[in-house]
Amino acid sequence: MAARHARDSFFVVGEGIIQSGGDGEPVVRPASAEEELRRFRFSRLGPRGPRTDEALRVALATAITEARPQPDGDVPAGYTYLGQFVDHDLTIDRTATQLGSDVTVDDLVQSRSPALDLDSLYGRGPHDPQDRRFYADDQVRLKVGSTSASTFPDDRVRVELTGFDLPRVGGGSGTPADRRAPLIPDARNDENLVVAQTHLAFIRFHNRVVEHLALTGIHDRRLFEAARDLVVRHYQWLLRTDFLPRVVDPSIVADVFTNGRRFFDPHAHDTRPTMPIEFSIAAYRLGHSMVRDAYQWNRVFNSGGPGPVASLLLLFTFTGTSGNFTGGTIDDLDNPNSGTVDRLPTNWIADFRRLYDFTEAGRPDLAPPTGGGNTAKRIDSLLVDPLADLPAGTFAGRGGAFPEINRNLAFRNLTRASMVELATGQQMARFLGVTPLTATQIVEGNGAAVLPESTRDAVVANTPLWFYILREAELTGGRLGPVGGRIVAEVFHRAMEGSRTSIVREPWWRPTLGPDTTTFRMTDLLLFAFEGKADLLNPLGD
Numbered sequence: 001m002a003a004r005h006a007r008d009s010f011f012v013v014g015e016g017i018i019q020s021g022g023d024g025e026p027v028v029r030p031a032s033a034e035e036e037l038r039r040f041r042f043s044r045l046g047p048r049g050p051r052t053d054e055a056l057r058v059a060l061a062t063a064i065t066e067a068r069p070q071p072d073g074d075v076p077a078g079y080t081y082l083g084q085f086v087d088h089d090l091t092i093d094r095t096a097t098q099l100g101s102d103v104t105v106d107d108l109v110q111s112r113s114p115a116l117d118l119d120s121l122y123g124r125g126p127h128d129p130q131d132r133r134f135y136a137d138d139q140v141r142l143k144v145g146s147t148s149a150s151t152f153p154d155d156r157v158r159v160e161l162t163g164f165d166l167p168r169v170g171g172g173s174g175t176p177a178d179r180r181a182p183l184i185p186d187a188r189n190d191e192n193l194v195v196a197q198t199h200l201a202f203i204r205f206h207n208r209v210v211e212h213l214a215l216t217g218i219h220d221r222r223l224f225e226a227a228r229d230l231v232v233r234h235y236q237w238l239l240r241t242d243f244l245p246r247v248v249d250p251s252i253v254a255d256v257f258t259n260g261r262r263f264f265d266p267h268a269h270d271t272r273p274t275m276p277i278e279f280s281i282a283a284y285r286l287g288h289s290m291v292r293d294a295y296q297w298n299r300v301f302n303s304g305g306p307g308p309v310a311s312l313l314l315l316f317t318f319t320g321t322s323g324n325f326t327g328g329t330i331d332d333l334d335n336p337n338s339g340t341v342d343r344l345p346t347n348w349i350a351d352f353r354r355l356y357d358f359t360e361a362g363r364p365d366l367a368p369p370t371g372g373g374n375t376a377k378r379i380d381s382l383l384v385d386p387l388a389d390l391p392a393g394t395f396a397g398r399g400g401a402f403p404e405i406n407r408n409l410a411f412r413n414l415t416r417a418s419m420v421e422l423a424t425g426q427q428m429a430r431f432l433g434v435t436p437l438t439a440t441q442i443v444e445g446n447g448a449a450v451l452p453e454s455t456r457d458a459v460v461a462n463t464p465l466w467f468y469i470l471r472e473a474e475l476t477g478g479r480l481g482p483v484g485g486r487i488v489a490e491v492f493h494r495a496m497e498g499s500r501t502s503i504v505r506e507p508w509w510r511p512t513l514g515p516d517t518t519t520f521r522m523t524d525l526l527l528f529a530f531e532g533k534a535d536l537l538n539p540l541g542d
Contacts, residue, residue, distance in 0.1 A: 008020040008416070008419070010042050010277065010420055011031055011035060011036070011039035011040065011041065011042060012042045012043060012044055012277065012420070013041055013042065013043045013274055014043070014044075015028065015044065016028055016029055016030045016031050017029050017030070017031050017035065017039070018419065018420050019419075020419060026051075026418075026419045026420070026421075040091065040275070041114075041272070041273075041274045041275065042274060042275050042276070042277050042280065043274035043275065043276050043277070044276065044277055044278070045263065045264055045276040045277075045278045045279075045428075045431075045487070046278055046423040046427060046428050046431040047423050047427050047431065048421040048423065049421055049422050049423040049424045049427055049462065049465070050421070050424070050462050051418045051419075051421060052414060052417070052418040052462075052464060054415075056455060056458055056459075057411055057414040057415055057418065058405060058411060059452050059454065059455050060410070060414060060451070060455055060459065060464070060467065061388075061405075061408050061410035061411035061413075061414055062388075062408075063449045063450060063451055063452060063455070064381060064382060064383055064410040064449050064467070065382075065383050065384075065385050065387055065388035065408060065409070065410050066382070066385065066449070066450070067385040068382060068450070070377050070378065070380065070382045070384065070448065071377070071378045071380075071447065072375045072376070072377060072378060073290065073375060073376050073377060073378035073379065073478045074375065074478070075246045075247065075290070075375060075376045076355060076356045076357050076373070076374070076375060076376070077194075077290075077292060077295065077354075077355055077374035077375055077376045078194070078198070078352070078355030078356045078374075078522065079243060079246055079247070079290075079356075079376060079522070080194070080287050080290040080291055080292075080376045081192070081194035081195045081198050081287075081355075082198055082243060082522055083243070083247065083284075083286070083287040083290070084192075084195045084198075084287055085120070085189060085195055085198045085199060085202075086116070086239065086243070087284060087287070088120045088186050088188045088189055088195075089116060089117070089118055089119065089120045089121075089186075090114045090115070090116065090275065090495055091114065091275065091280065092119050092120045092185065092186045114273050114274070114275040114491075114494075114495045114498070115273065115495050115496075115498050115499040115500070116232075116235070116236055116239065116492065116495045116496050116499050117232055117499040117500055117501060118202070118228070118231065118232050118235060119185065120184075120185055120186040120188075120189060120199075121142070121184075121185065121199070121202050121203070121206065121231075122134075122142075122185065122228060123185035125224070125228075126139035126140065126224060127139065127221075131185065133183055134167070134183055134184060134185060139221075139224065140210055140223050140224045140227070141206070141207045141210055142167075142203045142206055142207060143167035143183055143203075144162065144163045144164075144165075144166075144167055144200070144203055144204070144207075145162075145163075145164075145165035145166050145167040145168050145183075145200075145343060145344075146160045146161060146162045146163075146164070146165060146343065147160055147161045147164050147165045147343055147344050147345060147346040147348075147349060148160060148325075148341055148342070148343040148344065148345050148346065149345075149346060150345040150346045150347040150348075152300070152306070152307065152347060153300055153306035153307065153347070154306075156540065156541070157300070157345075157346040157347040157540065158346075159346060160346065161346055161349065161539060163200075163204065164200070164344070164346070164349045164539065165200065165343050165344040165349075166182040166183070166184055166189075166190060166196055166199060166200055166203075166320075166344075167182065167183040167184070168180055168181060168182055168183060168320060168342065168343055169181045169183060170342065170343075175336075175337050176324070176336070176337045176338075176339060176340075176342065177320075177336035177337050179342045180320030180324075180325065180342050180343075181320055181321075182196070182320055182321065184199060187321050188321070190319045190320050190321040190322075191316070191319060191321050191322045192312075192315045192316050192319060192322065193310075193314075193315040193316075193318045193319055193344075193348065193350070194295075194315060194350070194355070196319055196344075197349075197350040197352075201352070201525070201526055201529050201530075202231075202235075202525075202529075204529040204530065205231060205525050205526075205528060205529035206227060206228070206231050208528055208529055208531070209227045209230055209231050209513070209528075210223060210224070210227045212513075213226050213227055213230070228501075229501045230512075230513075232499065232500075232501040233501060233503055233506075233509055233511070234511055234513055234514075234520050234525065235525075236496050236499070236501075236502070236503045236504075237503055237509075237511050237520045238520050238521055238522055238524070238525060239492065239496075240253070240257060240492070240496070240503065241518075241519075241520070241521070242520070242521040242522055243522070244488070244489060244492060246479075247286060247290075247379065247479060247480060247488075248479055248480045248484075248485040248488050248489055249476065249479050249480065249481055249482075249485045250479075252480075252482070252485040252486055252489050253485075253489050255489075256486075256489040256490055256492075256493050257489075257493060257504075260493075261490045261493055261494060262486075262490070263431070263432060263486065263490060264276060264487075264490040264491060264494055265494055268494075269497065272498060273494045273495055273497070273498035275491070276487065276491060277420050277422060278422060278423060278428060278465060278487055279487050279488065279491045281413070281416050281417050281420065281422055281465075281466070282413075282417060282422060282464075282465040282466040282469055282484075282487075283465075283466075283469055283480070283483075283484045283487040283488050283491075284488055284491075285413055285466055286379050286469070286470070286473065286480060286484065286488070288383050288387065288409055288410075288413070289377060289378075289379050289380055289381070289382065289383055289470055289473075290376035290377050290378075290379060291312065291376075291377065291383065291384055291387060292312070292374060292376065292377055292384060293311065293312050293384040293385070293386050294309045294310060294311045294312065295309070295310045295315065295354070295374050296309065296310070296354050296368070296371070296372045296373065296374055297309075297310035297315075297348075297350070297351065297354065298310075298347075298348075298349060298350065298351040298354070298538070298540050299351065299538075299540045299541055299542055300347045300348075300540060301314070301347070301348070302354075302372060303371075304371070307347070311386070312384065312386040312387075313330070313386060313391075314327075316333065316390070316391050317333060318344060318345070318348045320342075322391050323339075323391070324336075324338045324339025324341070325339055325341035325342065325343065325344060325345060326338070326339030326340055326341050327339075330389070330391055333391040333392070334391060334392040346540075347540070349539055349540060351368070351372075351537070351538040351540065352526055352530070352537045352538065353366050353367065353368045353372075353373075353534075353537060353538050354368045354372055354373055354374055355374060356522055356523050356526065357373070357523070358523050358526075358527075360521065360523060361515070361521065361523040361524060361527060362515070363523075363527070363532075365534065366534060366537065369542055378474065378478040379470065379473040379474070379478050379479065379480065380445070380446070380447075380448035380449075380470055380471075380473060380474030380478065381445055381448040381449040381467060381470040381471045381474055382448040382449050383409065383410055387408070387409040387410070388407065388408045388409070388410070389407050389408070390407050390408075390409060392407075413466050414464055414466065414467075417464055417465060417466060418464075422464070422465050423465055424462045424463050424464065424465060424468070425437065425442075425463040425464070425465050425467070425468020425469065425471075425472070425483060426462070426463060426468075428465055428468075428483050428487075429468075429482070429483050432482065432483060432486055434482040434483060434486075437463075437468065437471060437472060437475070439460045441471065441475055442459060442460050442463055442468070442471060443456050443459075443460060445471050445474050445475065446474045446475050447474070448470075448471075448474050449467075449471075465483075468483065469481075469483055469484035469487075470484075472484055513525075513528050
């Protein structure tokens with residue numbers, strides 16, 4: 001995928017390049033031989049669908065982001081952003097800057113194929129001339145960054161803490177945006193503070209695994225490779241057993257991982273995977289519905305603390321890619337060189353106890369203060385209204401002119417789907433052999449988006465797939481159902497199968513870093529990464 005979420009051009013295998021035209025209408029053109037090698041590889045799972053006119057997209061997006069109460073779900077809020085981290089892993093283009101003669105055709109095709117192999121964490125490895133900058137001097141561990149001392153609210157935050165911010169370019173020269181740039185393979189993982197701190201947790205997890213394996217006598221270059229393989233296997237295991245069953249009907253997940261795929265490349269094993277546009281543009285945009293408008297973030301920034309509750313805008317503000325680490329209006333954030341701080345202030349370090357439920361891992365001592373935890377919003381057809389007015393840095397709009405409606409995330413999702421002629425929900429239900437939602441279910445749902453009267457006939461006749469999948473989820477207990485869940489589970493299975501390291505191709509493998517040989521959850525990863533210590537998982541205290 002392009003470096004940002006504002007993708008307006010797709011290479012769909014067998015179809016060519018689909019992109020926005022100068023008049024806003026989609027344009028399809030053949031891909032050159034070079035583009036077929038160098039572009040990220042999308043595919044189409046189901047049939048083509050009708051395009052949606054702009055007036056309907058605006059009306060539907062406005063309904064989806066209307067300021068209405070949205071129920072909480074039962075999933076800890078950290079999984080929302082673990083899902084975003086996974087999306088970036090699936091869609092990173094590892095060779096975007098490596099276009100020299102040393103790149104083989106196989107490298108190019110693999111690098112443009114979706115895989116759950118943590119390339120967003122490792123890039124091309126410590127021995128690559130460009131990506132070695134992400135690594136420590138030993139070329140085994142990943143770099144970490146230091147926070148900047150804060151002044152609010154007390155002396156406890158007047159200190160720089162190493163290992164609690166992403167590594168950054170820094171230095172005394174260059175623009176503020178240059179100095180704030182994260183030294184990680186995928187800058188999208190610095191778009192909001194939760195995904196940035198999630199990426200940091202994976203850096204720490206890798207570094208702890210290196211220490212763990214070094215004690216066994218593995219050394220030199222083999223140490224990095226062994227650590228990466230072990231990290232990737234544990235990562236895939238937690239996605240299969242911990243993440244997916246929280247957001248997809250568990251019976252669908254079990255069926256796919258036990259009996260194999262039925263619809264997406266059911267017999268493909270040795271070829272490189274592709275990314276179905278139905279997954280990328282619709283089904284896996286489930287996480288947008290899970291986002292809260294504010295979070296009980298840490299001791300300082302919560303509804304009962306000395307600072308304000310951590311609004312969604314603040315979580316964009318305290319990053320290098322979307323924000324400026326200082327604050328201000330949305331216009332200030334749209335200016336990449338505004339602000340006076342180049343690293344995460346210490347008072348904005350995450351309290352992971354508030355994002356995940358460590359009592360599930362047998363650690364009641366790591367429960368958050370009463371009322372201090374966060375659950376994700378239920379997966380349904382509503383998005384919290386701050387997602388209607390996002391900073392330009394979240395969609396590559398910094399420094400340019402764009403229509404204000406582009407700030408609305410739902411509008412961009414619907415527009416992208418229309419551009420590629422994505423199948424409707426009804427078309428995909430028929431393709432997958434399941435009974436489509438009824439007109440009443442599409443119109444009424446279950447306590448989420450209220451469709452304007454003027455849109456109902458059009459939406460019922462041809463329901464945009466993303467909206468259909470969210471509507472389906474709100475009618476099936478807040479987890480993706482027969483259409484959305486099947487697409488997501490099969491793509492995850494294929495992306496694991498196509499990874500260099502794969503628990504799908506090695507079904508005998510079992511985790512070794514969790515509490516037993518069948519369990520490894522995100523909480524177990526965090527416990528290992530932060531040494532099981534409360535003062536590392538939450539360095540600011542209660």
